Amino acid sequence: MSQIILEAKNITKYFEDPVRVRVLNDINFSVNKKEFVALTGKSGCGKSTLLYVLSTMDTDYEGDVIIDQEAMPKKDEGFLAKIRNEKIGFVFQFHYLLNEFNVLNNVMLPGLKLAKLSKEEVEHRAYEKLKILGIEQLALKKANQLSGGEKQRVAIARALINDPHIIMGDEPTGNLDKKNSDLVFDIFKKLCAELDQTLLIVTHDPSFAERTDRIIKMEDGRII
Amino acid sequence: MKKGVLIDIAKALLLARWRQTMVAAIGVTFSITMFITLLSFMHGLNDLLDGLILNRAAHIKLYNDIKPNANQPIKAEKAFAGKYHFIHSVKSDASKQAIYNSAAIMQSLSKDSRVMGYAPKLTAQVFFNNGSTDITGVLNGINPAEEIRLFHFNDYITSGKAIDLQREMNTIILGKGLAEKLLVNLEDVIQLSTSKGDRFQLKVVGIFESGLRDLDNVQSFTSINTVQKVLMQPNNYITEIDVKLKDINWAPAMAKEYAQLYQTDAEDIQTTNSQFETGSKIRSIISYAVGITLLVVAGFGIYNILNMMIFEKMDSIAILKATGFSGKDVKQIFIYIAISIGIVGGLAGLLFGFILTSIIDQIPFITPALPTITTYPINYSIDFYIIGISFSLITTYLAGWFPARKASKIDPVVIIRGK
Numbered sequence: 001m002s003q004i005i006l007e008a009k010n011i012t013k014y015f016e017d018p019v020r021v022r023v024l025n026d027i028n029f030s031v032n033k034k035e036f037v038a039l040t041g042k043s044g045c046g047k048s049t050l051l052y053v054l055s056t057m058d059t060d061y062e063g064d065v066i067i068d069q070e071a072m073p074k075k076d077e078g079f080l081a082k083i084r085n086e087k088i089g090f091v092f093q094f095h096y097l098l099n100e101f102n103v104l105n106n107v108m109l110p111g112l113k114l115a116k117l118s119k120e121e122v123e124h125r126a127y128e129k130l131k132i133l134g135i136e137q138l139a140l141k142k143a144n145q146l147s148g149g150e151k152q153r154v155a156i157a158r159a160l161i162n163d164p165h166i167i168m169g170d171e172p173t174g175n176l177d178k179k180n181s182d183l184v185f186d187i188f189k190k191l192c193a194e195l196d197q198t199l200l201i202v203t204h205d206p207s208f209a210e211r212t213d214r215i216i217k218m219e220d221g222r223i224i
Numbered sequence: 225m226k227k228g229v230l231i232d233i234a235k236a237l238l239l240a241r242w243r244q245t246m247v248a249a250i251g252v253t254f255s256i257t258m259f260i261t262l263l264s265f266m267h268g269l270n271d272l273l274d275g276l277i278l279n280r281a282a283h284i285k286l287y288n289d290i291k292p293n294a295n296q297p298i299k300a301e302k303a304f305a306g307k308y309h310f311i312h313s314v315k316s317d318a319s320k321q322a323i324y325n326s327a328a329i330m331q332s333l334s335k336d337s338r339v340m341g342y343a344p345k346l347t348a349q350v351f352f353n354n355g356s357t358d359i360t361g362v363l364n365g366i367n368p369a370e371e372i373r374l375f376h377f378n379d380y381i382t383s384g385k386a387i388d389l390q391r392e393m394n395t396i397i398l399g400k401g402l403a404e405k406l407l408v409n410l411e412d413v414i415q416l417s418t419s420k421g422d423r424f425q426l427k428v429v430g431i432f433e434s435g436l437r438d439l440d441n442v443q444s445f446t447s448i449n450t451v452q453k454v455l456m457q458p459n460n461y462i463t464e465i466d467v468k469l470k471d472i473n474w475a476p477a478m479a480k481e482y483a484q485l486y487q488t489d490a491e492d493i494q495t496t497n498s499q500f501e502t503g504s505k506i507r508s509i510i511s512y513a514v515g516i517t518l519l520v521v522a523g524f525g526i527y528n529i530l531n532m533m534i535f536e537k538m539d540s541i542a543i544l545k546a547t548g549f550s551g552k553d554v555k556q557i558f559i560y561i562a563i564s565i566g567i568v569g570g571l572a573g574l575l576f577g578f579i580l581t582s583i584i585d586q587i588p589f590i591t592p593a594l595p596t597i598t599t600y601p602i603n604y605s606i607d608f609y610i611i612g613i614s615f616s617l618i619t620t621y622l623a624g625w626f627p628a629r630k631a632s633k634i635d636p637v638v639i640i641r642g643k
Binding site: 048052055057058077078081082083084085086090092094096097098099100101105109110112113114115119158162170 | 228229232233236237239240539540542543544545546547548549550551552553635636637640641
């Protein structure tokens with residue numbers, strides 16, 4: 001049996017404002033290593049909410065999130081930041097690159113924060129990641145000089161820099177045209193197949209979901 | 225390593241908004257400049273005004289006050305011992321105006337390691353004869369060398385030489401007003417008479433201008449020996465010893481000690497000139513208050529700019545947090561930004577403050593009351609610079625702290641989902 005990377009146990013979450021609504025209802029599932037999982041469902045079904053709970057950024061929930069056999073505490077903000085830094089890579093719908101830095105520095109930032117390697121080594125790794133994504137020639141450009149597809153690829157490189165246990169994506173192709181969407185999908189596929197990368201991607205694009213290893217479908221805060 | 229990343233991010237954010245940053249830094253620079261200038265100038269003036277009096281004043285004055293004898297004869301009568309004595313029409317005892325055993329006192333003073341120096345003094349009331357009119361004046365017998373060394377006597381001599389009092393017998397230095405009234409100049413001979421009717425002729429070797437008109441109209445200086453001759457007293461007759469200490473703050477305690485030890489009256493400078501200290505203190509307080517107000521205003525400027533920066537950089541803060549920077553890291557980034565504005569602005573402020581005070585120091589300021597002053601007075605104390613930079617760091621830190629705390633509390637989920 002393959003190793004479990006991420007596990008959700010009895011996750012329930014309410015939105016309090018303006019009225020108490022149960023957005024996540026007793027969710028249980030797990031993601032194994034090397035799996036490419038798509039989390040789909042209609043708009044408003046709670047899939048993004050679930051992702052943010054799993055990502056440790058949202059701590060207002062009931063139940064347990066277990067990452068790499070370790071239950072996430074809900075209070076220790078510094079510890080959670082460290083977990084996100086080391087074990088989770090993020091790709092969002094919007095690229096969220098820092099315009100003040102060039103591409104290389106954007107990719108390096110989480111690596112420098114982790115501070116396990118020297119600056120030179122982090123830089124070397126960043127180049128490697130950019131090479132995997134085929135954008136090493138853009139390394140010294142400013143983030144705001146890139147096209148949308150390129151930006152998203154830089155964001156993926158940034159997610160990879162610390163060799164995370166899992167990459168989480170929130171509609172990573174939502175803002176891209178067909179060609180770039182396919183490109184990003186192929187990258188994900190390649191990461192999974194060649195680098196044994198685990199991926200959990202939220203998407204409402206059926207053609208994207210169909211091509212993954214496993215689809216988790218949600219409706220009204222439940223997994224169906 | 226980790227700190228390095230935070231500093232890099234702070235630098236990038238600063239440079240991305242360099243115009244705003246500059247405005248904030250200029251605010252700090254301006255306030256520190258004014259703070260330094262204000263304090264240096266104000267303290268320069270304080271020193272000047274205090275110097276007017278304090279330079280010339282003794283730290284401790286030993287003398288015998290004209291007052292009734294504490295030991296009235298009735299005390300000796302055993303029948304009234306332990307009773308309260310009512311005595312009417314007691315008269316002051318003037319015979320003891322001279323300091324008893326003055327030579328021994330002076331010898332003991334010169335052995336005291338706390339004493340910088342002392343100058344014996346003797347005063348006589350005289351009349352300066354000017355044709356048919358007599359002008360009342362005060363003749364001070366001094367030791368010119370010690371007066372010059374301890375009490376800056378030379379600063380107030382506008383023509384002639386103070387030391388000539390010592391070199392030549394029967395010489396005198398006149399107050400400027402007195403010299404004008406007597407219509408005399410250097411090398412002229414004046415005649416004075418004592419209350420007992422004796423007449424003396426003295427040669428003018430200098431003119432004295434203290435800046436206090438009332439003093440200049442009556443004061444004159446000569447050697448101690450001359451005054452002793454005028455008063456027909458022996459050469460150990462001294463009525464006052466002015467003591468200068470190494471530290472002015474010792475004066476009150478030492479005055480009490482000397483009064484006990486030498487059995488004379490002893491008055492310290494703090495008691496004599498308390499009003500000057502009060503004035504200086506209030507002027508200092510006002511200048512500090514204005515300086516600090518300026519800094520606080522600059523602090524609000526920084527606060528505003530950081531708040532705006534945080535609002536603009538919401539996305540960046542959110543992604544930093546999503547990729548593993550903790551709230552503490554984010555807070556530190558903004559504190560770095562604030563502190564670097566404080567350091568750069570503050571140091572520039574110190575420099576400009578120094579330049580501005582140097583310029584003020586060159587502006588002519590000539591007044592007949594202060595013969596030795598030619599430009600506006602400036603006190604270049606390092607203290608103001610230390611206080612200035614410390615305050616700029618404290619205010620910028622505080623101004624940065626609140627926005628930084630706000631930034632650290634930003635919830636990345638809200639921002640990322642909001643898109």
